[in-house]
Amino acid sequence: MIIVSNIVKKYGNKIALDNASLEVKKGEFVSLIGPNGAGKTTLIRILLTLMKPDKGEVQILGENPFRNKRIFKEIGYVQEIPNYPPFLTGRQVLELSAKIRGVDKSEVKRVLEFVEMENYANNPIIKYSKGMVQRIAIAESLLGNPSILIMDEPNMGIDPIFSLKTRELLNKLKRKDNVSILMTSHELEDVKKLSDRIFMIYKGKIVFTGTVEDMVKKF
Ligand code: ADP
Numbered sequence: 001m002i003i004v005s006n007i008v009k010k011y012g013n014k015i016a017l018d019n020a021s022l023e024v025k026k027g028e029f030v031s032l033i034g035p036n037g038a039g040k041t042t043l044i045r046i047l048l049t050l051m052k053p054d055k056g057e058v059q060i061l062g063e064n065p066f067r068n069k070r071i072f073k074e075i076g077y078v079q080e081i082p083n084y085p086p087f088l089t090g091r092q093v094l095e096l097s098a099k100i101r102g103v104d105k106s107e108v109k110r111v112l113e114f115v116e117m118e119n120y121a122n123n124p125i126i127k128y129s130k131g132m133v134q135r136i137a138i139a140e141s142l143l144g145n146p147s148i149l150i151m152d153e154p155n156m157g158i159d160p161i162f163s164l165k166t167r168e169l170l171n172k173l174k175r176k177d178n179v180s181i182l183m184t185s186h187e188l189e190d191v192k193k194l195s196d197r198i199f200m201i202y203k204g205k206i207v208f209t210g211t212v213e214d215m216v217k218k219f
Pocket residue numbers: 011014015016034035036037038039040041042043
């Protein structure tokens with residue numbers, strides 16, 4: 001579903017990705033972990049075609065996403081707690097997003113149900129907890145039923161009880177075998193419970209690839 005081959009990316013002289021390669025297979029839940037500054041965000045921005053690599057190749061669903069913009073429709077992206085307009089309701093946010101993406105309006109109901117936010121959908125965002133905003137963000141990424149989900153720190157800055165809810169949702173997503181998921185996380189508990197495989201990145205290099213069991217054995 002995703003193949004990243006030997007990507008190099010520099011900011012001036014600073015190397016952010018140093019010959020990084022990874023692969024996400026169909027239905028797989030993969031986590032990308034590593035300390036701050038390791039290159040996680042840079043890799044995600046390249047996958048979202050927001051930035052071109054200096055060297056190397058990206059393939060998504062067998063295509064080069066920089067050449068075939070249609071591929072972008074197959075990717076749902078969840079960012080770390082988005083800044084939605086505070087006075088719009090959750091439903092309005094999703095309706096707007098569906099419109100922009102050219103996704104049928106009926107999708108809004110489906111994704112609200114998936115994240116269990118139907119009962120709060122008519123409240124303004126300003127009344128939501130961070131966890132609820134995050135659930136709307138996850139709902140947004142699911143509009144149009146993309147086959148790939150990219151999630152940047154989906155559990156960051158959320159209080160434990162809501163974090164539990166997010167984790168439950170991530171588990172529910174993992175069980176959908178037609179969706180491949182790439183998540184970045186600092187939260188080792190999530191990573192251990194959810195990941196089929198883990199990629200560890202350090203100073204722009206992928207320094208470890210394997211299952212959770214492999215990781216526990218090694219470190
Ligand atoms: P992570 O997401 O793992 O924290 P990043 O991809 O944000 O890592 O950053 C990788 C490296 O590239 C870091 O050393 C960071 O300081 C540097 N970097 C990221 N963005 C820029 C930028 N726009 N200009 C210069 N350096 C950057």
